[in-house]
Amino acid sequence: MQIIRPDMLPLIAGFIILFLFLVGIIGMILLYSGLNTFKQNKLSAPMIGKIVLGCLCLGFVIFNWIGYNSIFSQNEKLIAGEYICSNAKLTINPDYTWRITGDNESSCKRGKWEYVMSEDWCYWNIESENMKCRTQIGTPKEGDLKTIIFKEQNLTFERIK
Incomplete structure (x- = not known):
């Protein structure tokens, strides 16, 4: 789901960018924590949950960044x-x-x-x-x-x- 678009109002886009930044930080922390737990112990449900949730958070942020850039690239070529x-x-x-x-x-x-x-x-x-x-x-x-x-x-x- 693309939540940030070039035609958004600046105030709304600012809050969404901060939200995406926060989601990205949380995703990195969860992924790092899950990978550290994986190195120390065998597989466990909380560890797998951390890794999956961290990957989902990072994937969501990356998807929005790539989507924004693809809109820019398509529009740039129109001229x-x-x-x-x-x-x-x-x-x-x-x-x-x-x-x-x-x-x-x-x-x-x-x-x-x-x-x-x-x-x-x-x-x-x-x-x-x-x-x-x-x-x-x-x-x-x-x-x-x-x-x-x-x-x-x-x-x-x-x-x-």
């Missing part, structure tokens, strides 16, 4: 692709770079992008190397990105299918 404008082509690469080619007179030719996943809004930051072109593009909940607009340069790119 990569090619976009076209009337006189230019925007190529966004998976290596966090972008380039505009064509006969446009824009001062923005290339730059870097990043995906930001916060509790209340997920977005992509796109900035040029000379910092004259900047934009933030909405949330990935809406699906694949269809339009990228650089307001300063008056450029609107549509995704090529």
